[in-house]
Amino acid sequence: MQLTVAEVIALPVIRAGDPEVLSKHRFDEPIRWVHVSDVPDLSALVQGGELVLTTGAALRDSPQTYLRRMADAGVIGVVVEVGATPLPAGLGDIAAECELALVALRRQVRFVEVTEAVHRMIVADQYERVEFDRRVHQTFTELSLKRLSTAGIVEAAAGILDEPVVLEDLTHRALAVSLRGRSADLLRDWERRSRLRATAEQWAVTAVGPRSEQWGRLIVPVPSPDPDRTQMVLERAAVALALNRMIERDRTGMHHQAQSGLIDDVLRGRIADEREAAARAHALGLRSAAHYTPVVVRVRRPLSAADPVAAQRQNVLLVDTVLHTVNASGHTGLCALRRDGEVGGVLALGVTRPAEEALAALGTALRAEIARVDGTAGAVLAVGPAVDGVVDAVTGLGEASHIAEVALALQDSAKAQDSPRPFYRAADVRLRGLVSLLRDDPRVQTFAETELRALLAGDPAHIDLLREYLKLAGNKAAVASRLHISRPVLYKRLAAVRAALGVDLDDGESMTSLHVALMVLDAQGRNGIDIPKV
Template identity: 60%
Template sequence: MAVTVGEVVELPVVQQGEPEVLSARRWSDPVRWLHIGGVADLSSLLQGGELVLTTSAGLGRAPRRYLQGLADAGALGVVVELGGASTRLPPSLAVLADELDLTLVVLHRQIRFVDVTEVVHRRIVAEQYDEVAFDRRVHEVFTELSIKRALVTSIVDAAAEILELPVVLEDLAHQAIAVSAAGAKTAVLLEDWENRSRRTPTSGGPEQWALTSVGPRGEEWGRLIVPVPATDGPRVTMVLERASAALALNRMVERNNTGLHQQAQSGLIDDVLQGRVADAREASARAHALGLGKATRYHPVVVRVEQTAAETDPLAAQRRNVSLLDAVAHTVNAAGHTGVFTSRRNGEVEALVSVSTTRGGSDRALTDLGRRLRTDLRRVDGVTRSVCAVGTPEADVTDAIRGLAEAGHVAEVALAMRDDARPYFRASDVRLRGLMALLRDDPRVQRFAETELKPLLDRDAAADIDVLREYLGLAGNKAALAQRLHISRPALYKRLAAIQQALRVDLDDAESMTSLAVALMVLDARQRP
């Protein structure tokens, strides 16, 4: 910080002169330089911002004219060495100095002015050197980030690290797309962010924020904000403006209007899954600041599309993944829900969804959403089939994000099952049959199924296989099976005995029934188109 008039007077070398303050105006103003003068008119020697050191002789015979000349030249004030405790200045000079907005201090004992100037000028030069070094550091940091095409989060982190203050990047909808807390609590910083930001259109405001627009004039796409009061306003402004320029350059290079928001949402999900964010309040605050509506339960949702053999171009696959992400986000929002979205695997979109249940329960809302997704995703080039899987809803955002793994497994299994009747799938919908559909191409699973059913498969006994399937589906209830097949019990018993003899197993044994049921699931999965 710059040396102020008050700090100069408080220096030990000045205190040795037993200073008496007659006028404390400009007391907190920074001193640009100290000037020692013994002539009656210094107006032509000053540039403004100086504190003058002089003697009573320097005031001359017209002290009023002397003070007026200092005020006209822009000086901050004067320190007068009287040379004796009994010497006094007329009280009228103190009044005049106050009127002229000048500091007036008298020293009742002699001091070495050169000692004062040496201390103060050393501090002034050091301060100027610090400013130059700070400017150079800021320039080098953001220039390097721009050259390396650093991520938006890296630019925001750099600004926060330099200022040692939290920094938030928001879009025009006042959603926080990048946050660097710099030691503060993210949940506290982002509490009710959208409303607080809308109440602060410019720097200052009720919360004393510092901010700058991001983007070319007339094409601004966001704001960079320090959401806490800052003591060094010029430095904060300079860093924000330099970071804003780096962000604007990043945006020009990327040329992706939705990229920043999607990167921020993907970054939040990755931070939670990788353990970089463990605080539930911080994750919730970031998610809500990115547009996720508050709810009592959050649903992990995974949408997966069928891959085609023709997908060999990685750029085409990437473009399709972006289109899928856009389509899923648009469909969720159009259905009246909110969410944060990411695409971490080819052909798959993960989402944390806050379901609006104003028109019914969550099951009805999810059913409607699943149907919309199936219809809308068919419009994406190259998509022929898609499934929507929903994990266990959670009250905590972090738990719901971790539930994306469960939803992803369900989506993978559901896609293999080729059941297009359900608008969405839960874990209870896939269970063991879904697992067998997923593992149907595994040679070990195929060998198991072939071994279990080989006697019936070798003689192409499709009718016996159907009877066995119905028998196992009814958990061995022969009376119910006879009724379903519309045959007599003796005829059914004879047929089951023949199947049992061919397979050489006990059809009443629980383990045998389980093994045969699994083998039939594998067979059914492989026979589906």
């Protein structure tokens, strides 16, 4: 703690001079140095914060001018040796007017002894501060390297200061507290007191986090005997807390990278041994299980999102959301970003419910959570066949990815949007899903137009009739019953369709071609198909 004017006057070497205090202004301020001089103008010799020792020759000649010059030069106070010549009357009032400390020594003292004593204490204090700073720096550096918890960093700061320390967030909720033996009443009504009384109660407060991303405050909720030292410790603790938060986020990122690296190693053949793959997977958090399920989560994003940085942030958030939802649902998994908007994973499903029920609940939870966090409306969960090993499960991500892509395209049709499935397997997408995926291909559109051109330009009822006929695999009795018409009427209408198309409706290849063309028509969501001009 730095020496104040009052502490210097209380030193034995000054007390031996029988000091008389003429002005107590600035008595509690710390002094930077002690200067001995009898010259009337010290403006060129001092830097501010000094205590001047003088025999009083210049002071007696012109008290007002001398003290004013001292004040203007930044001097804190003057100690004058009276000797045989008395001081001018009213000198204390003049010093008070200039806001200076003024002390008269009635007995002679050796100024060299005063300067030696004071300077020794000042230097010792400065050395102690340097040593304290070094110790604080070393302590928090070691804490950062050890990745101590947030509560541990707060406890360390409180231990160094021997004062209570509170870490709060931006809503003034206490996240970590070290009371250092103080009563828990210190936290009573904390949010209100933190908002309104931090300044009034002389609390030491330091923001935590970079200037543009502050996320909390460190507080010593009592007046400090050494505010500078307290502030320094809080600032060092704030840096350690910010670094700890960054490391924790990086650790999450590194965990994702490790999972992605394992999946990539298996897919590229760098790891083919099941024992090695399983050992690495289990070390990364995948629970050992009898079966592993390859899954792919795919979301629909607008093509206009051209900002690569924003896209990367969205993808990282998507991986986080998928992993969090998987874990929250009672499963474990490895996840990796396979491409923009697509996360592939290997799951070890929980054993508390049947697999189909567990996947249905997971798919529903994923769709809701992705919509809430990512703001993406369309999301599908595609599931590949469950297998016995981790390597086979990773290999199955290719099939699951195809299912996800087809399922997402299939969801674009009006019928699929009415009741989206919680998850999709290969059996759920089949030919109609593939057609939905390819519906915007000009060659597919041209094929559908060529197959159905005559009907598209004619009676729309013929399209409906052909759709029912093909859906029931050419069973005329079933078609007549479905459409509530007699067989003769059905035969007449089918003859008109056959004549318009110029094909045999009982031929298997013709039925397949027409059925695919109608699927393309349905996938377009309109009654006709525009042929691209080439």
